[in-house]
Amino acid sequence: MSSTNIYKRLLSLLPQAPITTARVMLVFDDGTAHVATFGGGEARVRNPLGIEVGQPVYVQDSAVIGEAPELLEVLIEL
Secondary structure (H helix, E strand, O other): OOOOOHHHHHHHHOOOOOOEEEEEEEEOOOOEEEEEEOOOOEEEEEOOOOOOOOOEEEEEOOEEEEEOOOOOOOOOOO
């Protein structure tokens, strides 16, 4: 008989926070960074990886979770 962790099953039903792409604008001494998203927003987030200024990053749940690739921005107008 296999046991099921009901709490883990419940957590799997909850929606996950979206991952956004941003660029690090400022790095602070307290381990946070000010980032600007490519959609025009700005936020102060945790920076546990110590990513430097100017680098594109992935942000989820108010924290930098990894480096993003340096890609060209393309604007398509309809």
